[in-house]
Amino acid sequence: MREVAVLGLGMHPWGKFPEKSVTKMCREAVEVALADAGVGWREIDAVAAASSRFSGGKGWGLNGNDVVEEMGSSGIPVYNLSAGCAAGGNAFNIGHTLVASGLHDTVLVVGGEKMPKGFIQTSGVEDVHDPEFLRQRCVGMPGPAFWAMLARRRMAEYGTTPEHFAQIAVKAHKNSVHNVNARFRKEFTIEEVLNSPLVSYPLHLLEICPVSDGAAAVVICSAEAARKRTTNPITVAASTVATARFDDGITRGLGGIVPSGPTHHSEAKQAVLKAFEVAGIGPQDLDLVELQDNTVYYELAFPEEWGLCEPGEAERLVEKGETTPTGKLPINPSGGFQSFGEATTAQGLFQICELGWQLRGEAGERQVPNAKVGLAQTLGLGGNATAAVLKR
Amino acid sequence: MTTRVHAVEGLMTETADGPRLLGSKCGGCSATYFPRDSVCHNPDCDAPAMVDMNFGPTGKIWSCAIQNYQPPAPVITEEPYQPYAMGMVDLDDGLRVLGRIDVDDPMSAQVGGDVELVVGRLGGDADGNDVVTWMFRPI
Numbered sequence: 001m002r003e004v005a006v007l008g009l010g011m012h013p014w015g016k017f018p019e020k021s022v023t024k025m026c027r028e029a030v031e032v033a034l035a036d037a038g039v040g041w042r043e044i045d046a047v048a049a050a051s052s053r054f055s056g057g058k059g060w061g062l063n064g065n066d067v068v069e070e071m072g073s074s075g076i077p078v079y080n081l082s083a084g085c086a087a088g089g090n091a092f093n094i095g096h097t098l099v100a101s102g103l104h105d106t107v108l109v110v111g112g113e114k115m116p117k118g119f120i121q122t123s124g125v126e127d128v129h130d131p132e133f134l135r136q137r138c139v140g141m142p143g144p145a146f147w148a149m150l151a152r153r154r155m156a157e158y159g160t161t162p163e164h165f166a167q168i169a170v171k172a173h174k175n176s177v178h179n180v181n182a183r184f185r186k187e188f189t190i191e192e193v194l195n196s197p198l199v200s201y202p203l204h205l206l207e208i209c210p211v212s213d214g215a216a217a218v219v220i221c222s223a224e225a226a227r228k229r230t231t232n233p234i235t236v237a238a239s240t241v242a243t244a245r246f247d248d249g250i251t252r253g254l255g256g257i258v259p260s261g262p263t264h265h266s267e268a269k270q271a272v273l274k275a276f277e278v279a280g281i282g283p284q285d286l287d288l289v290e291l292q293d294n295t296v297y298y299e300l301a302f303p304e305e306w307g308l309c310e311p312g313e314a315e316r317l318v319e320k321g322e323t324t325p326t327g328k329l330p331i332n333p334s335g336g337f338q339s340f341g342e343a344t345t346a347q348g349l350f351q352i353c354e355l356g357w358q359l360r361g362e363a364g365e366r367q368v369p370n371a372k373v374g375l376a377q378t379l380g381l382g383g384n385a386t387a388a389v390l391k392r
Numbered sequence: 393m394t395t396r397v398h399a400v401e402g403l404m405t406e407t408a409d410g411p412r413l414l415g416s417k418c419g420g421c422s423a424t425y426f427p428r429d430s431v432c433h434n435p436d437c438d439a440p441a442m443v444d445m446n447f448g449p450t451g452k453i454w455s456c457a458i459q460n461y462q463p464p465a466p467v468i469t470e471e472p473y474q475p476y477a478m479g480m481v482d483l484d485d486g487l488r489v490l491g492r493i494d495v496d497d498p499m500s501a502q503v504g505g506d507v508e509l510v511v512g513r514l515g516g517d518a519d520g521n522d523v524v525t526w527m528f529r530p531i
C-alpha cells in the first residue's frame with residue numbers, strides 16, 4: 001500500500017438552500033476542491049461518494065453518479081457508499097483504499113445532503129419487522145431522547161451538571177463565529193443555552209444539532225504525486241471503518257443483552273483505536289479532534305471511550321477550557337455539528353476538510369496552534385463508524 | 393364500548409400478575425432477545441439453542457429521559473400533549489429493554505430506580521380503542 005495525501009479541500013457552506021439541488025451544492029464543493037488541488041476534472045480517475053438518504057441520487061443513493069453527470073460524464077468508475085451518518089467517512093475510506101492500493105492515482109471523494117425539516121426520522125417505514133418503527137410505536141423514543149438518556153446516565157455516574165453540557169455548546173458556537181462555512185455564527189452564554197427550550201431533559205435545543213443542507217469534497221492522490229505539487233502535503237496516516245459489536249450496551253431495537261461492562265459506541269471505539277494502531281500513534285499525539293457531536297454529550301463520552309482522557313475526566317477538561325482550540329485537547333474547532341447542523345451523509349467530509357485546513361494552518365481565528373496530527377470520527381445508523389488520522 | 397389493543401401485537405402477554413415481554417434466550421451463550429428470535433446472533437456462540445422466554449416483571453432503570461416536545465407519528469401521543477418519561481431498564485432476568493416509565497411527574501423517574509412491568513395507555517386509535525403497551529412503574 002502506498003501513502004495517500006489529501007490534495008484539495010472544498011466545502012459548500014452549511015445552511016438551508018431550498019433553491020439549490022444537492023447536486024449543484026456538490027458541484028460547488030467539487031469545484032473548490034479541484035481548484036484547491038490544482039487538478040482538472042478530466043484528471044479525476046474515480047469518484048467515491050456518500051449515498052444521500054434524503055436528496056438526489058435518483059432515489060437509489062447514486063449521488064456519485066449525479067456528480068459525475070454534473071461535472072461531465074467521463075466514464076470513470078463511481079462508488080456510492082451507504083452507511084447512515086457515517087457515509088461520508090466511508091466514502092473517504094474507499095477513496096483512500098483506491099489510491100493506496102495503486103488502483104487509481106487521483107480520486108474525488110464527495111458527500112452532499114439536503115435535509116427535510118425537523119429531527120431525523122431514521123427509518124420512516126411502518127413495518128413491525130423494523131426495529132426503529134417498533135421503538136417509536138411502542139415506546140416513543142426519538143433520537144434526541146436516546147441521547148438524553150445517555151446524558152442522564154452520565155449525570156448519575158459522574159455528577160455531570162447542566163452547566164457542563166451548556167459549556168460545550170458555548171465553546172462550539174464560539175468557534176463557529178470564525179468559520180465562514182458554519183450555518184450558525186453567533187455566540188451564546190451558558191444562561192442562553194440553559195434557557196433554550198428543553199428538547200429532551202436534560203438536553204436543550206442549543207445542545208442538540210439541528211439538520212442542515214451541506215456538501216463537501218476532497219481530492220486525494222498518492223503522497224508521492226502530492227509532493228511534486230506541494231512541499232508540505234497533508235497525508236492520511238490512517239482511514240478505518242468498523243461496525244458495532246454484539247456485546248455493545250446500546251440497544252439497537254427494543255431490547256437485548258445486559259452488557260458485562262461499559263461497551264458503548266463499540267463501532268466508534270473500534271474505528272478510532274484501529275486508526276491509532278494503523279497510524280502508529282497514541283492519544284497523546286493528537287493535536288485536534290473533529291468528532292461527531294450530534295449532541296454535546298458526545299464531547300464528554302467519546303474522549304474517554306477512546307482513551308483520550310480518563311473516565312469522568314472529560315468534565316474537568318471542559319471546565320478548564322482544554323477542549324478549546326488553544327487547550328490541551330482541542331475538540332471540534334470547526335464549531336462542530338452544533339454550529340453547522342447535520343447534513344448527515346456529508347459530515348464525514350466536512351470533518352476531513354476541517355482537519356486539512358487546521359493542519360495547513362489555514363483555519364484563521366479558530367486555528368489550533370501548530371497542529372500536526374488530527375483525528376476525525378463518524379457514527380451512523382446500522383452500527384457504522386469511521387475514523388481517519390491526518391497529519392502533516 | 394372501548395376495547396384495548398396492543399400498540400404492536402405479539403410483543404407482550406398479559407397475566408394476572410402484569411404483562412410479560414415475549415422474547416427469547418439462547419441456552420448456549422445466555423444472550424437475550426426481544427422481540428422473539430429464532431436464531432442467536434452472538435458471533436462467539438458455538439452452541440446456539442434458542443428458547444422462548446417471557447421476561448419480567450421487575451428490574452432497575454439504567455437511565456431515563458423525558459420527551460419534552462410532541463414527537464411525530466409513528467409515536468402515539470394524546471392531545472393536549474403531556475411530556476412523558478421513558479428509559480432503558482435492566483430486567484432481573486437479563487433483558488435490557490426500552491419502555492415508557494409510568495409516572496405522573498416525568499422528573500420523578502430516576503436512574504437506578506426499581507420498577508415493575510405494567511400495561512399502560514399510549515392513546516386512542518381511530519376506532520376509539522385504547523392503544524396500550526408495556527411500561528415500567530416505580531416500586
Ligand SMILES: [Zn+2]
Nearest residue numbers: 418421432437
Ligand atoms: Zn447464543
